[in-house]
Structures are given as C-alpha cells and as structure tokens.
Amino acid sequence: MFYNKAMNPILHLNKVFDNRIRLGIMSALMVNDEINFNDLKELLQITDGNLASHIKGLEESGYIEVQKGFIGRKTNTTYKVTTEGKLAFNKHLTALEQMINSTK
C-alpha cells in the first residue's frame, strides 16, 4: 500500500497514551462526566501511588482536570477530561483504527 510519511498513522499515536493505565484512565473519563479517585482505583485495580503518578502525568499534559471537593468531611477528588484531552484521545483512536485497517 502506498502512503507518504506525513500520512503515516504511527505519527498520530500519542506517546502519553502509550501506557495501559493512562489509556485506562482516559477511556473511563471519556464516557463519564467525572470519576473520583477511589472509583478509578477500583476500576484499574492499582495502588494509590501508582494511580496518582499517572494522573499527574495526564494533568500535566493538560488532558484531564482535577476538582477537589468534600463529601461531608471526607475529601473527594474527582477528575474530568478536558476538551484538549478529548481531541487528543480521539486522534489517538483514529490512528489506532487506521493502523489496523491499513494492515488488513
């Protein structure tokens, strides 16, 4: 199959999502308005520290935003995907699909 380098879908794959956990966090946030820390932890079945570090990575990329709040006296930190994050994730998805289709 013919394609030039600029069209190569591999170039559209996002490095930030090249990790099972970050990909998982993004996938979950794409279909939910917001998810709190504990629910994310249960979904991904990982430790607090591990989750926190990946969340930080996504936050620094500007893909998710953090909202700190309270339920009664307990802290409740929730996460949301940003518009930028949505765009980046969709681009990543399209690239994945293109790669699969191009090798079929």
Add this chain to the structure above:
Amino acid sequence: MNNANLKQQEELQQIKQMMERSSRFVSLSGLSGIAAGTCALSGAYFANNEIMHSHSGVLLDLDTNLYASSLNGNFSIISLLENKLVQIAILTFLSALISSFIFTILRSKRTNVSVLSTTSKRLFINITVPLLVGGIFLFKLIMLGVVGLIAPGCLLFYGLALVNASKYTLTEVRYLGYTQLLLGALNLFFIGKGLFFWAIGFGILHIIYGLLMWLKYERQ
C-alpha cells in the same frame, strides 16, 4: 507488521472494555430475570383465581367496591390494602424484587464487582425515577376507579424505565424495554385483558430475557 497490528487491536479492546466497565453495571444476573418472571407468573395465577371467584370474571369489574368507595369519598389506603388483589400485587412485587436482588448480589460476588458502586447507584436511580412516577400515576388511577389502565400502565412505565436504564447496564435490557412498551401499548386497545398482557410482559418476557442473558454471559 502483524504483531504490531495485534497490539493495536488489543489496545482498542482495552479501551472499549474500560469504557464499558466504568459506565455500566453489568453484574445483573439472568437468573434475576427468571426469578422475577416466575414470581410474576405465580402472582398472575393467584390474581386470576381471585378474579374468577369473586365477581363476574372480568378484570374490569374486580374493583366495584373500591370504585364505589372512591366515589363516596370514603376512599382510604386501608380499604385499598384490604383488597385481595392489591395484597397479591404487593407480595408479587416484593418477592420479585428480593429474589432478583439476591441473584444479582451473588453474581457480583462471583465476579468480584461491588454491588454498591457508582455504576449500580446510577442504574438504580435511572430505573427508580420512572417507576416511582408510574407508581404515583397508577395509584391515582386506582383512586379514580380506572382499573382498566393499571396493567397497560405498569407495562408502559416499566418499559420506559428499562429503556432509560439500559444506558447504565447490559444493552440487551433496552430490547426488553421495547417489548414491554409494545405490549403495554397493545394492551391499551384490549382493556379488560390486562392480566393476560401483564403475565406475558412481567412473567414470560422476563423468563425469556433472563434465560438468554444467562446463556450468553453466565453459563460456564
């Protein structure tokens, strides 16, 4: 190239799985459907017996007493609760609810998913709101003596609740909802055959649905 392709397919699969798991409560057991359907069928059986024994055997006539009391302004919750059919209905509802809860709790224990999760709460709210509104509406119908609309009303509101809730659980629930809506709408044109439609909707459809879901997701 083939290996890379496999990796990407896996990745897409993971994304899909995570999207599903984070937004839907999928521990709903097929056995719950079968249990609820069985309760409904036995409830319908007892209700039918009751109707045959009391009045002329037509469902529409069953509540002449109730109707009369509502016209006299003597309508009370107590007189409603003294009605045998209402008692059967309440018992049927409770046993169906409890038995279906039990099977779903068992299933979520087996699959290691919490029954009290954000997804299950969301499912619960989305099924409860239409049902509650339907309940109030049907209660008012009973008070007005419009018994002929009770069975189609149950089917219609339940169908709406299922269609609404299907976004938060197994997608197949949507089709169960559509069939209930269809039955309920059909029943509107066969007033008086309410118990028959009710037994098909809440009994037989639940059993068929539960069996299909059990075969698809749970059989080992």
